[in-house]
Amino acid sequence: MSGYFEFKMRKLLSNIYNNAVKKRNINFDIGKSKIYRCSKPVISVGNLSIGGSGKTPFVITLSNIIKDLGYKPAIVGRGYKRKSKGEIIVSDGNKILTDAKSGGDEMFLLAQKLNVPVISNDLKYKGAMTAEKMFDIDCIVIDDGFQHRQLHRTLDILLIDSDTLDKPYLLPYGRLREPLESVKRADIICLVGNIESKTSEIKKFIQNKFVCKIKVVPDNPYFLNENKSSKITVDRLSETQNKIISVCGIAKPKNFSGMLKALKFNIIYKFEFEDHHNYKESNIQRIIQACKLNEINLIATTEKDAVKFNEFGNIFAENNINILIFPISIKFDDGENEFKNILKNLLGKKDG
Known part of the structure; x- marks a missing residue:
């Protein structure tokens, strides 16, 4: 009976949420809610659902394409679950000015990997305006920007993965933040991934859209506090140090453990925390205890988690525990050249 009641309650709340989202979108569509404009082109990367669909690695790929085309991007995002308030300049493009706790793990990671201006602000339109005032840039990339309609965007990029289409219902009954018609x-x-067979629900909405196919793939792993450009041979490593303990605080931990297994690592123990988890020393001590009990000195983690491990580097070193970081990246299966041409044409105009 309790399960049935929960089901009905989730459905009811989902309908209420759906009506609220539709009303909000209508207000923006008819001009009732204000939309702010930047003088520089704004490129938004987002999705319809909660959880990871590859937005952060896509923002990295997108920003690198923009840089390769000869243009200078800035990145603005919320900095989800950061310990700071208001606006934080995570990086000025030359130097990182804060830590992962204050800037947010994903924004700090973007700053670390891209060497471009990065700003965390809950009000992304304000962060975008700061970016074009403070920095010599050609465009602004908005991380997780699809729902942030207060900011006019020149290009809206939407990532759709399998989980979005498997249960296409709004929160809290499903995973959607907006209905599929959005x-x-x-x-x-x-x-994202091989999902063409599942796209019947959205085909009528994307008939006149440019559609490309991408996939999230593992990149070269590296050790914490070592040169990221130094390549580690995964095959040899999985043979010599096969046993590992995995640690992650991401939306889809099964994806991470699945990747490690596919790379032939033997996961002895898994620590799976909530997405954007802020690690405390007590967490680190539990992880170290598990390593000692299992006689393992190798921890596997994600890049998003690793940026929050830096402050505990001495503790790991004192216990002879190595942190092996597994990055992920985006690869195009189809439409890469067309995608680059769209960006080239857009940025060539250099207006919002």
Whole structure:
């Protein structure tokens, strides 16, 4: 009976949420809610659902493409679950000015990997305006920007993964932040993984859209506090140090453990924390205890988690425990050249 009541309650709340989202979107569509404009082109990367769909690695790929084309991007995001308030300049493009706790793990990671201005602000439109005032840039990339309609965007990129389409219901009954029909607001649709067979629900909304196919793939791992450009041979490592303990605080921990297993690592123990988990010393001591009990000196983690391990580097070193970081990246299966041409044409105009 309690399960049935919970089901009905979730459905009811989902309907209430759906009506609220539709009303909000209508207010923006008819001009009742204010939309702010930047003088520079604004490129938004987002999705329809909660949880990881590859937005952060896509922002990295997108920003690198922009840089390769000869343009200078800045990145603005919320800095989810950061310990600070208001606006934080995570990086000025030359130097990182804060830590992962204050800037947010994903924003700190973007600053670390891209060497471009990065700003955390809950009000992304304000962060975008700061970016174009403070820095010599050609465009602004908004991380997780699809729902942030207060800011006018020149290009809206929407990532759609399998989980978005498997249970296409709004929160809290499903995973969607907006109904599927919101797909029609996007300019570019990126299908993540082999999901074409599941796209019947959105086909009518994407008929006249540019659709490309991408996938999230593992990149070269590296050890904490070592040169990221130094390549580690995974095959040899999995043979010599096969047993590991995995640690992650991401939206889809099964994806991480699945990747490690595919790389032939033997996961002896898994620590799976909530997404964007802020690690405390008590967490680290539990992890170290598990390593000692299992006689393992190798921990596998994600890049998003690793940026929060730096402050505990001495503790790991004192216990002879190595942190092996597994990055992920985006690869295009189809539409890469067309995607680059769209960016080239957009940025060539250099207006918002």
